[in-house]
Amino acid sequence: MWPIIHKLGSPKWFYTMSGRWLPFLWGIGTILVVTGSVWGLAFAPPDYQQGDSFRILYVHVPAAILAQSCFALMASCSLIFLVWRIKLADMVAGAAAPFGAAMTFSALFSGAIWGVPTWGTWWVWDARLTSMLLLLFLYLGIMALRGAFASRDGGARAAAILSLVGVINLPIIKYSVVWWNTLHQGATFSLTEKPAMPASMWLPLLLMVVGFYLLFAAVTVARTRNEIIRRQPTARWVRALVQGGRNGL
């Protein structure tokens, strides 16, 4: 058990292994997002009530899903870091945070734009919108806290603790449309029920969601690799990497 954990937590092992996976994550993720965008924008049938404005769904929903998944990953890594002191977990948490903040902002921005033609307003203080805004502030707070300490370890621990506290917001976001009477609609999809739209509408959305997940993985892995080099620029294996010309793109 312990040798495996030790190996998984080794930056060198992570760098070598992830270098093999990274091109596929970038490649397949890009193909899925490009295909899903073209399909969703040009070929999916228009909504019978919303017309072509419903196409915002194809970026709004994946961004909102990723905003929450990214927070869940960040919190899991924070727990691993706080309990087992594995530095790699902290590097992953730090690498994921800005992307999560960008996805939260994207979901709020695309939702606000979508609200104008469909709700007649770009913002209401309903439970779903407010809890997503809180998620954005949590991300920004976690990123600021990480940089606000003189020692790297102090910043990492403070950011990890705030990440764990912030997890309470995830179920609130998910069930906000159930617990409160919100302007935002309920969940469009669930894992247990048949989708309420035709396949020509939900298939491109599925491609987008899977594509966003792959690109999220690619960005997080790439940023973690950068952080590894930033922290150990004089390690022998990093030297060998540069000298061998194997950049591991």
Add this chain to the structure above:
Amino acid sequence: MAFESLADFWAMNGYAVYVWPAFGVVLGSLVAFALYSLLEQRRLLRHVAALERRERQCPTARPATDDGETT
């Protein structure tokens, strides 16, 4: 295609001002993260190469370590 003409597609049947900015911001942020992480990697690897060159010219300055951890 769900549109009569290419002009209709770009106009999104009147919803162009909503649909295109939404796609632009979300997909644009994905592209920005991809480009930034690749540029950052190039910069870091160049930095490591420069450190290594400097050390070769002045061997006592900063020797390589096993883990290379800096604090």
